[in-house]
Amino acid sequence: MGMVKDPERVEAIADNIADAREVKGRSLWQDAMGRFVHNKAAVGSVIILAGILLFTIVGPYFAVWSNEEIDWARMANVADVGQPSYENGHFFGLDSIGRDLYSRTIQGTLTSLMVGVVGASVAVVIGTLYGAISGFVGGWIDNAMMRTVDILIAIPYMFVIILLMVIFERSLIMLFVGIGLFSWLDMSRIVRGQTLALKHKEFIEAARAAGVGWFVIVVRHIMPNLMGVVVVYATLLVPGMIMAESFISFLGLGVQEPNTSLGALISDGAGTIMYDQIWQLAIPLTFFLTIVISLFFIGDGLRDALDPKDR
Amino acid sequence: MLNYVIRRLLVAVPTLLILIIICFYLMQTAPGGPFTSERPLPPQVLANIEAKYGLDQPHYKQLYNYVVGIVTQFDFGPSYQYKDRSVNDIISQGFPVTLTYGFISFVVATIVGVSLGVIAAIRHNTALDYIAVGATFSAQALPNFVMAPILIYVFTLKLGLLPGGGWNGGQWQYLIMPVIALSTSFFASVARITRSSMLEVLNSNFIRTARAKGLPETTIIWRHALKPTLMPVVSYLGPAFVGMITGSVVIDIYFSTGGIGRFYVNSALNRDYAVMLGLTILYGGLTVLFNLLTDLLYAWLDPKIRY
Numbered sequence: 001m002g003m004v005k006d007p008e009r010v011e012a013i014a015d016n017i018a019d020a021r022e023v024k025g026r027s028l029w030q031d032a033m034g035r036f037v038h039n040k041a042a043v044g045s046v047i048i049l050a051g052i053l054l055f056t057i058v059g060p061y062f063a064v065w066s067n068e069e070i071d072w073a074r075m076a077n078v079a080d081v082g083q084p085s086y087e088n089g090h091f092f093g094l095d096s097i098g099r100d101l102y103s104r105t106i107q108g109t110l111t112s113l114m115v116g117v118v119g120a121s122v123a124v125v126i127g128t129l130y131g132a133i134s135g136f137v138g139g140w141i142d143n144a145m146m147r148t149v150d151i152l153i154a155i156p157y158m159f160v161i162i163l164l165m166v167i168f169e170r171s172l173i174m175l176f177v178g179i180g181l182f183s184w185l186d187m188s189r190i191v192r193g194q195t196l197a198l199k200h201k202e203f204i205e206a207a208r209a210a211g212v213g214w215f216v217i218v219v220r221h222i223m224p225n226l227m228g229v230v231v232v233y234a235t236l237l238v239p240g241m242i243m244a245e246s247f248i249s250f251l252g253l254g255v256q257e258p259n260t261s262l263g264a265l266i267s268d269g270a271g272t273i274m275y276d277q278i279w280q281l282a283i284p285l286t287f288f289l290t291i292v293i294s295l296f297f298i299g300d301g302l303r304d305a306l307d308p309k310d311r
Numbered sequence: 312m313l314n315y316v317i318r319r320l321l322v323a324v325p326t327l328l329i330l331i332i333i334c335f336y337l338m339q340t341a342p343g344g345p346f347t348s349e350r351p352l353p354p355q356v357l358a359n360i361e362a363k364y365g366l367d368q369p370h371y372k373q374l375y376n377y378v379v380g381i382v383t384q385f386d387f388g389p390s391y392q393y394k395d396r397s398v399n400d401i402i403s404q405g406f407p408v409t410l411t412y413g414f415i416s417f418v419v420a421t422i423v424g425v426s427l428g429v430i431a432a433i434r435h436n437t438a439l440d441y442i443a444v445g446a447t448f449s450a451q452a453l454p455n456f457v458m459a460p461i462l463i464y465v466f467t468l469k470l471g472l473l474p475g476g477g478w479n480g481g482q483w484q485y486l487i488m489p490v491i492a493l494s495t496s497f498f499a500s501v502a503r504i505t506r507s508s509m510l511e512v513l514n515s516n517f518i519r520t521a522r523a524k525g526l527p528e529t530t531i532i533w534r535h536a537l538k539p540t541l542m543p544v545v546s547y548l549g550p551a552f553v554g555m556i557t558g559s560v561v562i563d564i565y566f567s568t569g570g571i572g573r574f575y576v577n578s579a580l581n582r583d584y585a586v587m588l589g590l591t592i593l594y595g596g597l598t599v600l601f602n603l604l605t606d607l608l609y610a611w612l613d614p615k616i617r618y
Contacts (some may be wrong), residue, residue, distance in 0.1 A: 153325045155597045157331075159591045162335060165589065166579045167341040183554060243454050250456040251576050263456070270460035270565065274468060279458055286333045292452040 011297065028228070035305040042301025045294035052291060055112045065090065065100035067107050068258045084279055087125070094280045095265075096272045101283060106262055109287050112242050113263040116295075119241030120234045122180035127187025133219045134188065135195030140298055146192065149185050157182035157245065162253050170256045175248070179241055194226050196271055228306040236299035239292040246288065262288045323599050328378070330595040333376050338584045340444050364389065367614045387589030390578075398589030401574045405535070408478055409570035410560050412489045417555055419512055420494035420501055423539035425544060428505025430541075433511060433532065443502065450499035455558040459565040476567040497551045504547055510542045542613055549605040 036042060084093040084101075092101035134145040161178035168174050190235050199206065199222075246263025248254040250270075255261050264283050269281030352360070361367045380386040389397035430467060431443035453461075466488060467475035479485050512518060513536060521531045563572030571590060578586035 014588055015576055148323065150322055151329055154323070154326045154599050154602050155330050156553055156557060156594050157595050160333065162579055163587060163591060166582060167337050193432065247456055247557070247561070251564065253576070253579055266456065266460070273464045278464065281464070285457065288457070289452055293449060296448065296452065
């Protein structure tokens, strides 16, 4: 034992081994979490996004004016007295017809976030299930399901959504339906590819040998293993949905008054820039860009954290 | 290759048919016929008008006539709102404009995007690379409807350099802002795809071999690395084109360029279903055609794909 310099440490290690104390293992998600936390841009974006969300929840309690009220005293001269001001309670100024932009921005932000989250959720639920079943079942069913996606994906969805909005009433529900119809297509392709890779792994074979039915295998064994890809793609889908909604609202074909969205507010603001009412464009635009860029950063951070291939 | 072309066509045709069928039946479910107005027409007159447009026939027959009209005569049908203007008139009037700035934007986005991506990849992890990555990252968040008002505010209202709208036969002053607005988010995406693809290619074995042979760096980039780099870019061109077609609607509205988009949105706001149907199918046809072309280009370029 002469060569051991630190007999106490050796003893401690021996104790550890005797007690069968293990080094605590880290799961894939803990590992990913650790990497995500070190990504400054992504963490900053999460904080900013949480701040905006908090603002849409708490903001209304500080509003002096509602989103529908018209400030009759100032509406005739919005360019001069409609600027953002703390004194008269219009923190973000007035819009072109004299409504409080503060309340309208909160409402619009909430609508846009909702569209993004609902669109992405539909994509996650339908896309994951569809892709996983298609990939797992295989054969002619897989072929038929994927050819259907091929056909649907080639349809310029924006025009179909606009058609839906024009023919049926222009409501939030219709917008959700329209966006939900198309948002899951890419997701189903991605998930199918991942499922094909997983399908012949040993643990799936073990489940099969144990007599587990195919639907249970898909839901209980395949889908949890797809979550990494799904989470990354869903995060990147949210800004896409927000942009799609804003596009439709910008054309004046989206949500209807008195409801509003960031796209509709940007459209309003873009219509009045020649009258020196630039805040009407700048404020909703700032919210839009902040949300979209933050989501990009978060999605990127998640991809770096969850996809070991890119490291 | 021929086999592959035929197979792709077999997907493209049903895609178009399904689009037509969906749109056609959506229109049928729309509340009110094209000739319902506040003061109802006498039933005899209504019947006559409907007979003229073939609306008294059963739906499937109308659909059949419509599809046959498009295929055999390229006839997208009449406008029920403006008797003197058919969908074909709108197309012949607006399409050249949309096509002009759309094509220029497409070329600009591709060339600028690829160059930026290649430069960023060659100068990987230098200040230039970081600037390019940062710029493209933010530019992706700038879709056409955000760029358009910003451009007009800066270049027309503040600097007074460019006309705020109009077409004027496509003079270059009138083209600049539509092209920038339409191409920004796409050149950003192209640049990002090019950069990551180039980085991957530059790390591959055949580039190391070329370096070991002592080839100059420019030859390596131009002769060896560029072609495989462009493969993912080519497959992005399809979606990019669709995005530009869609974006042209915003350009036509905001810059008053006189392209199809203005008619499209007006028909949507006026519930001129016939025009909406015709233009949606036109946009859809362009999409399918272009997706087909990029797929074929991809298959032709990529030696690994042989069908």
